[in-house]
Amino acid sequence: MKLILDDHELFVEFLRDFIEVDLLKSVAPEDVEDITERFLPLFDENKDSDTVKRIRLRGDDESPLYVVALVEHESGVNFRSSFKMLHYITLILSDYEKMMNREKNGIIYRRDFKYPPVLPVVFYDGPGEWTAELNFLDRTQMNDVFYKYIPKFEYELVSLNKYGADDLVKFKDTLSLIMLIDKIQTGDGLSLLSQLPQDYIETLSQDIPDELTKLVSDVVTALLVRANIPKDEIDEITDRIQERRLQEMFSFIDGYDVQETRRVSRAEGKREGKLAGIRVGEKKGKRDDARGMKAEGISIETIAKITGLSVKAIEKL
Numbered sequence: 524m525k526l527i528l529d530d531h532e533l534f535v536e537f538l539r540d541f542i543e544v545d546l547l548k549s550v551a552p553e554d555v556e557d558i559t560e561r562f563l564p565l566f567d568e569n570k571d572s573d574t575v576k577r578i579r580l581r582g583d584d585e586s587p588l589y590v591v592a593l594v595e596h597e598s599g600v601n602f603r604s605s606f607k608m609l610h611y612i613t614l615i616l617s618d619y620e621k622m623m624n625r626e627k628n629g630i631i632y633r634r635d636f637k638y639p640p641v642l643p644v645v646f647y648d649g650p651g652e653w654t655a656e657l658n659f660l661d662r663t664q665m666n667d668v669f670y671k672y673i674p675k676f677e678y679e680l681v682s683l684n685k686y687g688a689d690d691l692v693k694f695k696d697t698l699s700l701i702m703l704i705d706k707i708q709t710g711d712g713l714s715l716l717s718q719l720p721q722d723y724i725e726t727l728s729q730d731i732p733d734e735l736t737k738l739v740s741d742v743v744t745a746l747l748v749r750a751n752i753p754k755d756e757i758d759e760i761t762d763r764i765q766e767r768r769l770q771e772m773f774s775f776i777d778g779y780d781v782q783e784t785r786r787v788s789r790a791e792g793k794r795e796g797k798l799a800g801i802r803v804g805e806k807k808g809k810r811d812d813a814r815g816m817k818a819e820g821i822s823i824e825t826i827a828k829i830t831g832l833s834v835k836a837i838e839k840l
Contacts, residue, residue, distance in 0.1 A: 524594040524646055526745075526828045527701060528574045530738055531555040536698040538590070541681045542644065546580060554579040562614050572596070572831065575611065589615050589641045596648045605659040608643040608678050615641055643678035648705055653682050692719065695726045697735055704746045728769045740764045741821050745829045748815035757819065814840045 527533045531552035538547045556577045563573065572594035577587050591611045595601050616638050620631050630636055647653045656662045658677040666673055683705060691699045691706075703716060731739065740761040747757045763771055809830045816826045823837050830837075 524596065524648065524705075525572045525574065526738070526742055526825060527698065528592055528594070529557065529828070530735070531557075532732060532735060533698050533701075533738075534574075534576065536694075536696045537592075537646075540694045540696065540698060542642070542679060544642075549581055550578055551581075554581065561618065562611065573611075575615065586637065587639050589619075589639060590644065591615070591641060592644045592646060594646050595653075599649075600647075600651075600653055600655050602655045602662075604645050604655055605657070605662050605678060608645075608676070609659055609674055612641045612643065612676065643676065644681060645678050646681045646683070648683040650684070652684075653680055688719075692723045695723060695730075697727070697731050697739060700727055700731075701739065701742050701746070704743055724769045728767050731767070736765055736767070741825050742829075744819045744821060745812070745816055745826075748819065749812050754815075754818065761819075810836075810840060813837050 528537065534555060535550055535552050538544075538550060556579075557574070558577050559573065559575045562575055574590075574592040574594075576590045576592075578590060580586070580588055591608060593601075593604060593607065595604070601607075619639055623636070624631050645653075657680055658675060660666050660670060660673050660675045663669075663673045683702060686702070686706075688703060688706070691702050693699075703719070743764060744757055744761055747760065763769065809832055813826050813830045813832055813836075816829070817823070817837065817840060823834055826832070826837050827834050
């Protein structure tokens with residue numbers, strides 16, 4: 524997902540599809556600036572999936588909008604998300620103060636100075652329900668007594684498992700196809716993909732920009748590797764994306780049983796773990812995913828963004 528949000532075309536589609544704010548419907552890719560690297564060094568914990576964007580709102584008074592997106596795709600819910608968002612918001616507003624004061628010395632002390640809005644978003648495509656508090660107030664002790672003095676912002680939760688195939692198909696954009704494929708791991712199965720409406724496929728065939736076909740192929744490969752789809756099937760799917768033959772993309776996998784493949788894979792992984800005297804866990808899963816993507820010819824930098832592994836670790840695989 525981080526790889527997707529790094530692309531401004533797909534990021535704009537994400538805002539349009541999942542954030543119900545009319546003002547965001549007119550945002551174009553050229554209105555988006557990625558400023559993530561300005562803030563990541565200030566965090567100690569894992570932040571490979573964090574994204575910070577500065578957006579120019581058209582027809583506005585030139586005040587920007589900042590968007591912080593955290594991607595959570597692990598098996599467990601991250602209960603620190605609201606606090607992490609608070610940290611990002613304070614860093615962004617402090618940075619904005621410094622920038623404005625450099626442009627107009629002393630402006631931050633004027634009565635009419637206003638801070639820009641910050642939109643916090645958590646995208647979750649893990650299994651199960653997201654049970655963390657959305658409002659930082661609810662994460663604070665004695666909030667019934669001190670509620671006046673506690674930050675009360677709420678982050679927007681985009682939970683993929685709350686969107687069915689019919690919901691995603693209505694978007695009719697490149698991102699919706701990626702989300703549909705992402706849902707393979709959450710139990711909907713490949714049968715959904717072989718039964719997509721014809722008009723949806725035809726629209727995608729015409730509308731996916733040429734510059735996005737390679738990115739879409741890489742992301743689809745990563746998702747299918749994670750779902751334990753055999754390499755030859757992955758090659759056929761990605762070839763058809765590159766050739767814009769989307770009508771045929773999933774026709775040959777109608778009877779494929781992804782759950783059985785995953786069950787067998789888990790059983791084999793456990794046997795290998797016992798024989799080697801190691802525990803099969805999350806790190807091994809990421810290495811296996813990276814190894815599969817590497818075999819598919821995806822660049823090491825792209826694999827690093829998807830898995831969170833270091834470039835050096837991937838090179839050693």
